[in-house]
Amino acid sequence: MEKFRIGKYEEVDVLGYGTWLIGGNSSPDYSRDEYYVKVLTTAFELGYRLIDTAEYYGGGHTEELVGKALKKFNREEFFIISKVWPTHLHYDDVLKAAENSLRRLELKHVDLYLIHWPNPNVPIEETVSALERLVEEGKVRYIGVSNFSVQQLKEAIEATRKYDIVANEVKYSVWDRRVEDELLPFAEQNNVRIIAYTPLERGKGVKGTILDEMAKKYGKTVNQIALNYLISMKTIPIPKAEKREHMIENLGAVGWRIGEEDLNMIKRSL
Numbered sequence: 001m002e003k004f005r006i007g008k009y010e011e012v013d014v015l016g017y018g019t020w021l022i023g024g025n026s027s028p029d030y031s032r033d034e035y036y037v038k039v040l041t042t043a044f045e046l047g048y049r050l051i052d053t054a055e056y057y058g059g060g061h062t063e064e065l066v067g068k069a070l071k072k073f074n075r076e077e078f079f080i081i082s083k084v085w086p087t088h089l090h091y092d093d094v095l096k097a098a099e100n101s102l103r104r105l106e107l108k109h110v111d112l113y114l115i116h117w118p119n120p121n122v123p124i125e126e127t128v129s130a131l132e133r134l135v136e137e138g139k140v141r142y143i144g145v146s147n148f149s150v151q152q153l154k155e156a157i158e159a160t161r162k163y164d165i166v167a168n169e170v171k172y173s174v175w176d177r178r179v180e181d182e183l184l185p186f187a188e189q190n191n192v193r194i195i196a197y198t199p200l201e202r203g204k205g206v207k208g209t210i211l212d213e214m215a216k217k218y219g220k221t222v223n224q225i226a227l228n229y230l231i232s233m234k235t236i237p238i239p240k241a242e243k244r245e246h247m248i249e250n251l252g253a254v255g256w257r258i259g260e261e262d263l264n265m266i267k268r269s270l
């Protein structure tokens with residue numbers, strides 16, 4: 001898999017795998033564990049190694065399923081992302097939330113730990129300070145944020161003392177390019193990698209003439225063009241897919257690039 005730099009030293013896959021709705025929505029669904037572990041196992045067998053989860057997903061059960069599926073694989077090959085929910089952003093709550101995620105994932109550390117959403121009622125310094133402690137303790141390798149605006153990201157960066165904010169996970173797709181004006185350039189200048197969630201607009205099959213044209217030109221599917229666009233913009237899309245054929249199709253977005261002129265044409269047309 002092609003790699004992108006994250007933080008100063010880490011190289012990670014340019015395409016990841018999302019886990020929202022695997023094992024429930026905001027509360028656990030224990031009724032299909034075998035099926036979900038199989039789904040995750042298939043994704044790992046196909047080569048997905050950057051895995052996005054959160055304490056919120058399935059009310060914690062998604063992390064349990066990820067942990068279960070990971071057991072048959074070499075953990076060191078994986079880059080596991082989890083997130084702390086905005087009601088847990090006071091210092092002690094962050095530490096507790098991370099412990100709980102590690103217990104559910106059955107891991108000694110997560111690779112990247114994100115603040116899932118900003119919470120204006122908790123000083124960002126307090127949360128960041130707890131995140132930094134988790135790095136000190138080896139429970140988290142890198143720290144970051146999610147759904148942060150430019151201003152909020154700036155404040156998070158300013159709140160760090162020792163460790164950098166290495167990522168901001170935000171909604172971004174070829175059909176929803178709002179982050180391109182300000183957030184993308186700001187993130188690039190500050191060495192913050194953008195992770196693109198809902199990169200396929202939840203598989204709604206949104207099509208556009210220009211994307212169909214590009215799909216034909218490159219011999220790819222519209223979804224592969226859509227994901228490759230995000231990779232070409234130096235961001236990491238994390239599509240979620242339960243179906244094996246979707247997982248395979250999405251992997252086909254890697255290993256080639258849309259040409260500069262075509263990228264510009266897509267930007268002009270959508």
Ligand SMILES: NC(=O)c1ccc[n+]([C@@H]2O[C@H](COP(=O)([O-])OP(=O)(O)OC[C@H]3O[C@@H](n4cnc5c(N)ncnc54)[C@H](OP(=O)(O)O)[C@@H]3O)[C@@H](O)[C@H]2O)c1
Nearest residue numbers: 018019020197198199200201202203239240241242243246
């Ligand atoms: N940080 C945040 O606040 C936040 C918010 C939302 C999402 N996320 C993360 O981002 C991940 C991805 O976002 P998302 O799940 O919202 O949306 P998404 O990845 O854009 O869409 C997932 C949906 O698209 C379908 N799909 C996947 N590949 C496809 C393909 N090649 N062709 C047709 N349909 C396809 C999937 O179907 P099947 O499952 O049936 O295969 C699923 O229904 C989440 O799982 C989560 O990890 C983070």
